[in-house]
Amino acid sequence: MDLEGAMVRRRVMLMSGASWVLPTALLCVYGFFSNLRPSEPFLTPYLLGPDKNLTERQVFNEIYPVWTYSYLVLLFPVFLATDYLRYKPVILLQGISFIATWFMLLYSEGVLAIQFLEFFYGIATATDIAYYSYIYSVVDLAVYQKVTSYCRCATLAGYTIGSMTGQILVSVANWSLFSLNVISLTCVSIAFATSWFLPMPWKSLFFHQNSHYRITKETKALNAGEISDTQCEAADWEYMEVNMPLNKGAYKADNLPAQEQTGNFLKVLKALWQDFLRCYSSRPLLCWSVWWALSTCGYFQVINYAQGLWEKVMPSQSSKIYNGSVEAVSTLLGAVAVFAVGYIKLSWSTWGELALAMFSIVIAAAVYVMDTVRNIWVCYASYVIFRSVYMLLITIATFQIATNLSMERYALVFGVNTFIALLLQTLITLIVVDSSGLGLDIFTQFKVYAGYFAVIALIFLLSGIYGIIRKNQKKRREEEMQARSSSVS
Numbered sequence: 001m002d003l004e005g006a007m008v009r010r011r012v013m014l015m016s017g018a019s020w021v022l023p024t025a026l027l028c029v030y031g032f033f034s035n036l037r038p039s040e041p042f043l044t045p046y047l048l049g050p051d052k053n054l055t056e057r058q059v060f061n062e063i064y065p066v067w068t069y070s071y072l073v074l075l076f077p078v079f080l081a082t083d084y085l086r087y088k089p090v091i092l093l094q095g096i097s098f099i100a101t102w103f104m105l106l107y108s109e110g111v112l113a114i115q116f117l118e119f120f121y122g123i124a125t126a127t128d129i130a131y132y133s134y135i136y137s138v139v140d141l142a143v144y145q146k147v148t149s150y151c152r153c154a155t156l157a158g159y160t161i162g163s164m165t166g167q168i169l170v171s172v173a174n175w176s177l178f179s180l181n182v183i184s185l186t187c188v189s190i191a192f193a194t195s196w197f198l199p200m201p202w203k204s205l206f207f208h209q210n211s212h213y214r215i216t217k218e219t220k221a222l223n224a225g226e227i228s229d230t231q232c233e234a235a236d237w238e239y240m241e242v243n244m245p246l247n248k249g250a251y252k253a254d255n256l257p258a259q260e261q262t263g264n265f266l267k268v269l270k271a272l273w274q275d276f277l278r279c280y281s282s283r284p285l286l287c288w289s290v291w292w293a294l295s296t297c298g299y300f301q302v303i304n305y306a307q308g309l310w311e312k313v314m315p316s317q318s319s320k321i322y323n324g325s326v327e328a329v330s331t332l333l334g335a336v337a338v339f340a341v342g343y344i345k346l347s348w349s350t351w352g353e354l355a356l357a358m359f360s361i362v363i364a365a366a367v368y369v370m371d372t373v374r375n376i377w378v379c380y381a382s383y384v385i386f387r388s389v390y391m392l393l394i395t396i397a398t399f400q401i402a403t404n405l406s407m408e409r410y411a412l413v414f415g416v417n418t419f420i421a422l423l424l425q426t427l428i429t430l431i432v433v434d435s436s437g438l439g440l441d442i443f444t445q446f447k448v449y450a451g452y453f454a455v456i457a458l459i460f461l462l463s464g465i466y467g468i469i470r471k472n473q474k475k476r477r478e479e480e481m482q483a484r485s486s487s488v489s
Helices: 002-019 021-035 040-048 056-084 088-107 111-126 128-137 141-171 177-195 211-224 229-242 258-279 283-313 323-341 348-372 376-402 407-433 442-488
Strands: none
Touching: 002 021, 021 088, 021 128, 021 141, 021 177, 040 056, 040 141, 040 177, 040 283, 040 323, 056 088, 056 111, 056 128, 056 283, 056 407, 088 111, 088 128, 088 177, 111 128, 128 141, 141 177, 141 323, 258 407, 283 348, 283 376, 283 407, 283 442, 323 376, 348 376, 348 442, 376 407, 407 442
C-alpha cells in the first residue's frame, strides 16, 4: 500500500511539474490585458468633459460612491462563491464585468447609467480574489512563490504599460479620451477570451476535494500543539495528492446530495469562524491587521478622488494633463519600494508600530500638501510619494501577517481586513462624500483624509511607545528575577 501511495505521489508530482506552465501563462496573459486600460488614469476628465458632460457634484458625490457601496456588499458573497464555484466561473464573471463597464463607459449617458457602470466595476474589483487565488488550485505547493510572482508582475506590467500608453496617445498623438476607452474595451475583451482557456480546477480550498478534512485536521493538530502551520499544510497537500481522483469514477464533491452539501457549507462557515477567532487573538497580527484596514480605507479614498483634485487644480479642458505618467511612475516607484522590503533589516516585533506611525505621518503630510499647495506638479509629486510609501508599508504588513499563516488563514485574514477597510470607507463616503451626507467639496475632502492618516499615525505612535515600555519593564523584571535566583544559589 505504501508503494502504491508513493507511485501515486510521484505521478502527481510529475503531472504538476509539467502542467503549471500553461495555466500560469494563461493567467498572466489575462492579468496583463485586464489591467492594460490606458483610459483609466483619465476617467474623471472623460466624465467631466464633452463626451459625458457631467458636473463635478454628479461625478464626485453621486457616481463614485456607488463603487464603494457595491464593493462592500459584494466582497463576502464573492469570497464564498469563488471557492464554491472553483474560481474559473468567477474569473469569467470578472471579464464580463470589465467588458460591461467599458462598453457602458463608451455609450451610456446620464447619471443613472454611469451609476450602473460603477456597480459593474464593483463586481470586477470584488472578483479580483478569484484571479489571485485560482492559480493555487491548479499548481503544486512547491511553485507557489514562483507563480505568485509571475501573476503579480503581469498585473503590474499591464497597469504601468497601460498608463504610459494612454499618456503618450493623449500628449503626443492627440488621441481623444473616447479612443482610449475603445482600446481599454478591446484589451479587457482579449482578457475575457483568454480566460475561457483556463483549465477548470478540480479542487478548492474549502468546499471541494476533501476541504473539510483539511481544515478539521489542521484545527485539531494546532489545538493539540503537535505540528506547525507549515507542517500541517505540507501534510494536507500530501494527503490530497495521494487521494487525487485519477479516473472518471472518482469521488466528486459536486455529486453530493443537496442536504449533505448544505451541511458541508455550514461546517466550512463554522471552521472559518473558529479560524477567525484564533487568528485575531494574536496581538501582533491584530496590530498589523488594524493598520491594514485603517490605511487601506484611506488609500482607496485618495486614489478614487485624486483625479478630481487634479482636475480642480488644473482643468484638462484648458491645459495638458499627465495623469497617465504619474500613475505609471508611482506604480514603478512602488514596485521598487516593495522590492526593497526584502533588504530592510529591522526588528518588526519591537519597532514595527513606531515605523508604521512614522510612515503614516509621511502619508498624512503628502495628502495635506497635495490638497493645500495648489500646484499640479506638487500634487503629482505628493501623490507619487503617497502611493510609494503605502505600497511599501502594505507589503511589510502583508509579509508580517502571512509569515505564520496557512493558505486558508491567509485568504481569510486578508479578506476580513479588506472588508473592514471597505466598511470604514463606506462610512466615510456616506458622511463626507455622498450628496445625502455632507457632500463636501474635493479640497475639504482631502483635508479630512490628511487628518484621518494623522490620527492613524497618532494611534500607532502611542501604541508603539506603550509596547516598548512594556517590553522594557518585562525585560527588567526578568533580569531582577535572574539576579535574585543567582544570589540565593
